[in-house]
Structure formats: C-alpha cells, structure tokens
Amino acid sequence: MPTADAMLIRDGTNVLYRLAGDVVARVGPPGSRLVAARQVQASRWLAEAGIPVVHALDHIDQPTVVDDRPVTWWVRLPEHRHATPAELGAVLARLHSLDVPESLSYPVVDPFEGLREAIDNGTALPEKDRAWLLDLLDRLRAEYAEAVPGLPRCVIHGDAWQGNVVVPSASGAPVLLDLDHIGVGPREWDLVSLAVDYTDFARITETDYHAFVRAYGGFDMTTWSGYRTLATARELRWTAFVLGKGATDQKAAKEARHRVACLRGEIDRPWSWSAF
Known part of the structure; x- marks a missing residue:
C-alpha cells in the first residue's frame, strides 16, 4: 500500500489518512487491536444485514499492527454531508431492529468505560x-444500574450522532461510520446524544428533534425516567475526552474547566461547548 502521498484527514482518538486509490488508513491507539478487528468484523456483518456502512478493504489482512497500534484499511467515501436528525433516526431504527448475532462477540456496552482513568x-x-x-x-x-435492568437489548452503535451517519452527494443513501463502540446494549444509549443536543445545547430545533423521534418510530428519549442519568453520562464522556487533551493543549484545558462548570450547574442551559 503506497503511503508517500498520505494526507491527514483527522487526528483524534483514531488518526485517519487518505491514501492513493481512494483508500483510508485508520490508525488506532496503542493496545486497541481487538477493537480494530471488531470494527472490520462489524462492517462486514452490517453490510450483509443490509445496513449501508463504510466498507473495509477485502484484500488486506486486518488489522495491521505496528508498534502496538492497529491500522485498518477502508474504502474512502465520496463527497458527503452529515445526516439530518431524521436520517439518523431512520438508520438507528434499522440498526436496532437487527437480531443480535450469536456468532459475533460484541461486548456489552459500558457507558462509563475508561472514565475513572481519564x-x-x-x-x-x-x-x-x-x-x-x-x-x-x-x-x-x-x-444506571437501577434504571437499565429490564430494558431490551439490541445491537447499538455506541456513539450515535449526526456526524457518524453521512449522506453521499451522489446516492443520497445514509452510511454508518465509526464502529469503535459497537456492541450490545439498551437503545437509549444510542438515542441520548441527539436528545442532549436538543435539550441541553439547543444545537437542533424542536422541529428537527421531533423529526428524529418520528423517523425512529415515535420513542422520545426525553420523556423516559432515566433520561437525565444517560444525558449526564454522555456529557461526562464528552468532558473526559477534552480533559485528556488538556495536559498538552491550553485551549482544551480551558474548555474542560468550562464543561465542569456546566455540569456543576454554575452555567445555565443551553450550554455552548467548543468542538475538539
């Protein structure tokens, strides 16, 4: 795979490079080989199940591991945009309706994984x-331990927001991305991110939120008794992500302090959080 003209796409938890031949290399953090292998496995299973999803290359053994970092190889998507709330709701409805596969070892999703260390x-x-x-x-x-037992379990994306479902300009068919956190869990964990965008950040309008609810099938997360628990858990994850960057980035450190002030109730909603 030629890498001389590699172009950086994104530098986050995973680092993405665009290579020749419409290939994307996705470099994972150290020690994440099993997660990377599960992404490839999930991509192939979802495609077979009829879910439009980003495609892993078939002709390369995956993942390639270099210095304990897994590299996975993907077909680059054409020009695209983020999904609308309604498009996201429709994709999640299809995903959650799938039978949990017995042959794939998807983990039970833990919303609090890694937070104490972070x-x-x-x-x-x-x-x-x-x-x-x-x-x-x-x-x-x-x-969470009190609210979740008894809720139905299904295959969930684990990090469902509008940027993880994109719509290619040519086809108009939404495509599911970023399969790092795919697993088995309550549908509510997939639905909470967009609900939080509506209730706590005013990033989407009431009309768009209700379009999301209708496209999903009518279930409104904000009316569920455990909503605030999951909403705060999601916001805590977003805070911990920025906090991890704060040791080497003063802007991230300042943003982390701002987010903590919000969580402590020192700043009224709707909140404004800078993206990192």
Whole structure:
C-alpha cells in the first residue's frame, strides 16, 4: 500500500489518512487491536444485514499492527454531508431492529468505560474538580444500574450522532461510520446524544428533534425516567475526552474547566461547548 502521498484527514482518538486509490488508513491507539478487528468484523456483518456502512478493504489482512497500534484499511467515501436528525433516526431504527448475532462477540456496552482513568489522569483540572467528577461518576453508575435492568437489548452503535451517519452527494443513501463502540446494549444509549443536543445545547430545533423521534418510530428519549442519568453520562464522556487533551493543549484545558462548570450547574442551559 503506497503511503508517500498520505494526507491527514483527522487526528483524534483514531488518526485517519487518505491514501492513493481512494483508500483510508485508520490508525488506532496503542493496545486497541481487538477493537480494530471488531470494527472490520462489524462492517462486514452490517453490510450483509443490509445496513449501508463504510466498507473495509477485502484484500488486506486486518488489522495491521505496528508498534502496538492497529491500522485498518477502508474504502474512502465520496463527497458527503452529515445526516439530518431524521436520517439518523431512520438508520438507528434499522440498526436496532437487527437480531443480535450469536456468532459475533460484541461486548456489552459500558457507558462509563475508561472514565475513572481519564478523570484520575486529568491534571488540567484541580484536584477538587477531579474529586467532584469522580463522585458524579459513582452516582451515575448507581443510577444506571437501577434504571437499565429490564430494558431490551439490541445491537447499538455506541456513539450515535449526526456526524457518524453521512449522506453521499451522489446516492443520497445514509452510511454508518465509526464502529469503535459497537456492541450490545439498551437503545437509549444510542438515542441520548441527539436528545442532549436538543435539550441541553439547543444545537437542533424542536422541529428537527421531533423529526428524529418520528423517523425512529415515535420513542422520545426525553420523556423516559432515566433520561437525565444517560444525558449526564454522555456529557461526562464528552468532558473526559477534552480533559485528556488538556495536559498538552491550553485551549482544551480551558474548555474542560468550562464543561465542569456546566455540569456543576454554575452555567445555565443551553450550554455552548467548543468542538475538539
């Protein structure tokens, strides 16, 4: 695979490069080989199940591991845009309707995975703020453990937002991306991100949110008794992500402090959080 003219697409948890021949190389963090292998497996299974999804290359053994970092290889998508709320709702409805496969080892999704470590290592915050976040994490875990038993389980994306479903300009058919967190869990964890965009950030209008609800099948997350628990858990994950960048990025450190102030109720909703 020629890499001389590689172009950086995104530098996040995963680093994406565009290569010749409409190939995208996705470099995962150290120690994430099993996650990378599951992404490829999920892509192929979802395609067979009729879900439009980003395609892993078939002619390369996947993943390729270099210095404990897995590299997976994908077919580059044509020009595209983020999905509308209604398009996202329709894709999630199709995904959640699939039978949980017995042959694939999808993990049970844990909304709190890695958060304690991220907070402990978040030296961009003073110790008192990290202690408060850890107390919040413990409270959310307890509330989640009480709210979730008995909810139906299905295959969920795990990080469902409009940017992880894109619509190619030519075909107009939404395509599911970023399969890092795919697993088995309650549908509510997939539905909460867009609901939070509506209730806590005013990023989408009431009309768009209700279009999302209709496209999904009529279930409104914001009316569920456990909504605030999952909403805060999602916001805590977004805060921990920026906190992880704060050790080397002063703008990220400032943003992490702002997000903590929001979570503590010191800033009224709707909130404005900068993207990182």
